[in-house]
Amino acid sequence: MSMAEAVERFVPDGTQVAMGTCLEPAIPFAAGHEIIRQGRRGLTLIGPISDSLFDQLIGAGCAERVCAAWVGNVSEGLGHCYRRAAERGEPHPIEIRDHSNFSISLALWAAAWGAPYMPTRTLLGSDILTTNPDLELVDGSVRIRPVQPDVAVFHVQRSDPAGRAHAWGPLGITEEAGLAARRVIISCEQLVQPEVILSDPNRILLPETKVVAVVHEPGGAHPSPLQGFWRRDHAAYRDYAARSRTAEGFSDWLEEWVLGVPDRATYMARASRAELAVRRHLLSVPVDYGDE
Amino acid sequence: MSEAYTAQELMVTAAAREIRDGELVFVGMRLPILAYGVARSSHAPSARALFELGLMRDVPATAFLATMGDPPNVAGALWATRMSNVMALLAQGIVDLGFIGGAEVDRFGNLNTSYIGGAARPATKLPGSGGGADIAILSRRWVTLMSHERRRLVDRVSYVTSPGHGDGPGWRARMGLSGGGPTAIVTTMAVLRFPEEGGEAYLASVHPGHTVDEVLAETGWALAVAPDVGVTPEPSPQELAEIRRLDPQGFWTARR
Numbered sequence: 001m002s003m004a005e006a007v008e009r010f011v012p013d014g015t016q017v018a019m020g021t022c023l024e025p026a027i028p029f030a031a032g033h034e035i036i037r038q039g040r041r042g043l044t045l046i047g048p049i050s051d052s053l054f055d056q057l058i059g060a061g062c063a064e065r066v067c068a069a070w071v072g073n074v075s076e077g078l079g080h081c082y083r084r085a086a087e088r089g090e091p092h093p094i095e096i097r098d099h100s101n102f103s104i105s106l107a108l109w110a111a112a113w114g115a116p117y118m119p120t121r122t123l124l125g126s127d128i129l130t131t132n133p134d135l136e137l138v139d140g141s142v143r144i145r146p147v148q149p150d151v152a153v154f155h156v157q158r159s160d161p162a163g164r165a166h167a168w169g170p171l172g173i174t175e176e177a178g179l180a181a182r183r184v185i186i187s188c189e190q191l192v193q194p195e196v197i198l199s200d201p202n203r204i205l206l207p208e209t210k211v212v213a214v215v216h217e218p219g220g221a222h223p224s225p226l227q228g229f230w231r232r233d234h235a236a237y238r239d240y241a242a243r244s245r246t247a248e249g250f251s252d253w254l255e256e257w258v259l260g261v262p263d264r265a266t267y268m269a270r271a272s273r274a275e276l277a278v279r280r281h282l283l284s285v286p287v288d289y290g291d292e
Numbered sequence: 293m294s295e296a297y298t299a300q301e302l303m304v305t306a307a308a309r310e311i312r313d314g315e316l317v318f319v320g321m322r323l324p325i326l327a328y329g330v331a332r333s334s335h336a337p338s339a340r341a342l343f344e345l346g347l348m349r350d351v352p353a354t355a356f357l358a359t360m361g362d363p364p365n366v367a368g369a370l371w372a373t374r375m376s377n378v379m380a381l382l383a384q385g386i387v388d389l390g391f392i393g394g395a396e397v398d399r400f401g402n403l404n405t406s407y408i409g410g411a412a413r414p415a416t417k418l419p420g421s422g423g424g425a426d427i428a429i430l431s432r433r434w435v436t437l438m439s440h441e442r443r444r445l446v447d448r449v450s451y452v453t454s455p456g457h458g459d460g461p462g463w464r465a466r467m468g469l470s471g472g473g474p475t476a477i478v479t480t481m482a483v484l485r486f487p488e489e490g491g492e493a494y495l496a497s498v499h500p501g502h503t504v505d506e507v508l509a510e511t512g513w514a515l516a517v518a519p520d521v522g523v524t525p526e527p528s529p530q531e532l533a534e535i536r537r538l539d540p541q542g543f544w545t546a547r548r
């Protein structure tokens with residue numbers, strides 16, 4: 001399936017969508033950019049931190065609510081579109097449901113497990129408790145209400161056509177987001193035969209029953225890194241930070257890198273540089289699933 | 293300031309000295325990544341590092357890191373896992389030390405990284421907690437690093453993202469916070485510390501090239517000064533070499 005079709009079918013207006021769940025690596029920028037191109041409105045963005053992707057979706061007017069621990073640009077600092085939306089209601093106001101990294105993970109685990117809430121001691125004494133209505137202080141501990149995404153989008157190293165995805169490196173909150181979500185879209189660097197995936201079932205990210213779309217999208221995480229494939233494009237983050245400082249600069253950036261680009265292949269033809277490809281490959285030793 | 297090192301390099305070495313050998317350290321980002329490397333290469337060779345996206349390491353990454361999620365931080369890791377597994381260690385109370393970046397801190401070490409000017413109509417929307425609140429509440433002790441400016445070191449923060457000592461000694465115990473709270477604020481001018489029992493920060497040492505009066509003028513409350521206030525030790529040549537190995541372009545240490 002193409003990214004355009006996956007977004008068209010599974011990310012309608014008003015969707016609660018989880019993205020960027022590995023934190024800094026493997027952010028599904030290609031999916032986010034397609035959401036912007038299709039002009040989605042009223043999304044709820046769910047994630048731990050977002051290294052610029054949520055800032056872009058907010059600046060493009062796609063989001064009405066953010067349910068996250070941190071929104072900005074990790075190597076450069078503030079999220080300028082996020083600031084304009086929160087401080088001045090530009091391009092329109094957004095509702096912010098603040099979390100910490102731990103509490104958004106627990107909110108997704110609660111949904112994944114069908115639990116009414118997750119009890120925790122994190123956030124005790126934090127004003128996040130007073131400004132997020134999904135959090136409640138009861139008898140000295142915090143109850144975190146479930147957060148259930150309609151759809152979660154992940155960019156992984158490889159998947160087969162049935163949506164059995166192999167992901168490696170730190171996973172952040174990917175597993176709980178995928179289990180909690182009603183549907184999962186897999187964006188993958190490599191589309192491989194089922195035999196490759198099934199040779200290592202411990203590495204399969206999620207049950208295939210969750211996956212509704214598999215998109216073969218090489219470079220779909222740029223400018224974020226992907227273990228074994230891509231280094232982080234620090235210069236791209238710096239460029240975005242500088243240009244998004246004003247609404248006009250952001251519009252120019254959006255036209256150049258999103259609206260004026262038909263698809264990811266065209267984007268990567270512009271964005272990719274030789275030094276971004278991982279050159280030092282470090283292969284793990286295969287494991288033996290021998291049975292009799 | 294001496295030409296031999298930058299303010300950020302001094303902050304890195306001051307932060308590194310907060311790490312004791314054998315400790316499990318929730319490292320975070322930016323200068324603390326360098327501080328962990330310096331500590332490992334000098335006085336804390338058996339410390340271990342945790343990164344909230346789901347990593348444990350011993351030796352620092354062999355290449356520059358702009359974020360904890362850069363691929364060199366994963367290569368050679370002791371554990372690559374999910375965030376909730378790392379947070380489990382924090383919640384169990386077995387993380388000795390955490391680092392948190394701050395935008396605004398008050399006399400009791402409470403941090404605001406969320407809203408300047410109130411949550412309803414913020415004058416400035418800051419990025420948020422990230423893992424900061426979790427570290428502040430659950431780690432055994434923590435240290436924050438920030439630029440020493442009067443607008444950042446304030447009497448009381450208007451929004452507590454990551455709680456320090458609340459409104460004074462005993463507050464954390466009353467609120468049920470399991471960790472010990474902040475023990476130091478490392479700034480571009482000085483090191484502030486907190487009493488054993490928590491409470492209000494005091495000036496412990498001033499960095500070379502700065503004065504007590506200058507620090508007091510740039511602090512937004514009547515900062516207590518330790519009777520034995522000293523000068524923050526300068527980075528050693530070995531420490532500077534390690535910093536420059538980990539950050540060869542001065543991305544974090546302002547040598548660009």
